[in-house]
Amino acid sequence: MKISTKGRYGLTIMIHLAKQHGKGPTSLKQIAKENKLSEHYLEQLASPLRNAGLIKSIRGAYGGYMLAKDPVEIKAGDIIRVLEGPITPVEGIEDEEPAKQALWLRIRDAVKNVLDTTTLKDLAEHNNDQPQDAYMFYI
Known part of the structure; x- marks a missing residue:
């Protein structure tokens, strides 16, 4: 499974908003500027996040x-x-043979487990100075 820029930039928006939680609204322009992203692209991502009840x-x-x-209360998943x-x-x-089907299901369940047990709070509080584990880049 490959996460596209939609997922990556959507997480960027949400992590930024989590860091500002309780401090009032933040403009997409500010998020775009601080993360060197396209404001127009972030606007396209905000709509489905709003429709899903994750942001207002x-x-x-x-x-x-x-x-x-x-x-x-918000999970990465x-x-x-x-x-x-x-x-x-x-x-x-x-349509896969049973052995391969079982493998794909185990992979799916492992990814779901990581995404569904990682909260937005966890991501917002992550210390950027900590070295990353190599396995995180090869999931």
Whole structure:
């Protein structure tokens, strides 16, 4: 399973909003600027996140976006599913032989487990100074 820029940038938006949780709305312009991303692209991602009830928009001069729930209630899997669709490593696994089908299901379940046990709070509080484990880059 490969996560596209939709999923990656969607997580960027959500992590930024989690870090600002309780401090009021944040504009997509600010998020785009701080992360060197296209504001227009982030606007396209905000709509499905809002429709899914993960973020809410605040209108006005001091408006922007904020989380619709506490960061501990939002899982990475919620965000990825909204932007990427169902979590599946292989399409049409029902047509695979049983041994391969079992492998694909184990991979799917492992990925789901990581995504569904990692909260937005976990991601927002992650210390960027800590060295990353090599396995994280090869999932």
